[in-house]
Amino acid sequence: MSRSGRRPGATETRDAILQAARQEFNNRGYDAASIRGIASHAEIDPALVYHYFANKQALFVAALEFPADPGIELPRILGGDPQQLGERLVRTILTIWDREQISPVIALLRSAVANEQFAAMLRQFIATAILEPVLGSLTVDQPRLRGSLVASQLVGLAMARYVLRIPPLVDVPTEQLVSLVAPTIQRYLTGELTLS
Amino acid sequence: MSRSGRRPGATETRDAILQAARQEFNNRGYDAASIRGIASHAEIDPALVYHYFANKQALFVAALEFPADPGIELPRILGGDPQQLGERLVRTILTIWDREQISPVIALLRSAVANEQFAAMLRQFIATAILEPVLGSLTVDQPRLRGSLVASQLVGLAMARYVLRIPPLVDVPTEQLVSLVAPTIQRYLTGELTLS
DNA sequence: CGTTTAATTCAACAGCCGTTGAACATCGGA
DNA sequence: TCCGATGTTCAACGGCTGTTGAATTAAACG
DSSP: OOOSSOOSSOOOHHHHHHHHHHHHHHHHOTTTSOHHHHHHHTTSOHHHHHHHSSSHHHHHHHHHOOSSOHHHHHHHHHSSOGGGHHHHHHHHHHHHHHHOSSOHHHHHHHHHTTOHHHHHHHHHHIIIIIIHHHHHTSOOSOHHHHHHHHHHHHHHHHIIIIISOOHHHHHSOHHHHHHHHHHHHHHHHHSOOOOO | OOOSSOOSSOOOHHHHHHHHHHHHHHHHOTTTSOHHHHHHHTTSOHHHHHHHSSSHHHHHHHHHOOSSOHHHHHHHHHSSOGGGHHHHHHHHHHHHHHHOSSOHHHHHHHHHTTOHHHHHHHHHHIIIIIIHHHHHTSOOSOHHHHHHHHHHHHHHHHIIIIISOOHHHHHSOHHHHHHHHHHHHHHHHHSOOOOO
């Protein structure tokens, strides 16, 4: 019964920890996810986590590591008719969210609610990775206001579909949801804003 | 130096606890808000909270106690031109949220993110207090799908303006925000849904 | 006035948390 | 083969949490 000490054979522990961390952060958020819980999911002692990562926050950042490379997706969104920019944007984002049951954005969203520091991270990500490139490609008035309206609908979609799980929305097929929400995004992006 | 024991004079402790609880639940959410923190805000010993409320969850429910009576607001929303239903709905909700810096809905929203039980409470509140009456007053196809789309935009608005505090949105005057978002809500409520 | 009831605090419980240091076992290179 | 680096566990730390029971003081009621 050798308990402690290194295990024979190759080691894949670091990845196991990251995987468990992604899962836990994704569906509990930063605060509610615990090192002990993550370690237990990875079938490992909690202290081992600290052998690979400096502390909880470093683990969170490592687990976030965005899988969708904006450099690849963005040109596909920005190219083409600006009048269908909203549709391409919504389709791309929903596809990414739906592809993996575990999404860094959802993890960050869940964490941002109780933690101002992560709220700032999420604001920054939304602004620089989505809004600035998309709106920079257009010539419209009030780009920042338009961007924040787009953000509100996208965040609402993520909350309703993945966090609150409001029933009809959870089951609507991706492409149908695209055609329902895209007009809203398109209006926020290029429509006339009535500032009564 | 009498420490323990009852204080002379009338007692308003229960209200002080509720007020502190509302504040803490509102801007931290259920899990992050602590009984000790609430008690300290109310300048009171933590154990005193348990003299008035059975436990943390009971305190949360008591602190929630909805201030906007749906029975009063709803007829004002439902009466009038159905083509401006979206505008009246958004205006009413934003007015309620803006009026008090402390809103039960925001508290519930913050709490629902990490706690499935509160997510269910929020779903139920959105459905029965907002969506059902509003959509019940219309004759449209796909009412549940329409309702969930409305919910997604409203939740997104609450998240962006009050939780994430996305800069432009925080400072846009209420009435201007109404005129920006109302067309979206109106389209979800009565517009043609293109189910491609 | 005496007694019961209500308000209040103190001290403690058990449980969880992030984190650390020491001990042990295996691997990889000299 | 020896030895340092790496992987792994155990046990503990201090701090925070929700909650409870006993003790103390004042109000309310007869």
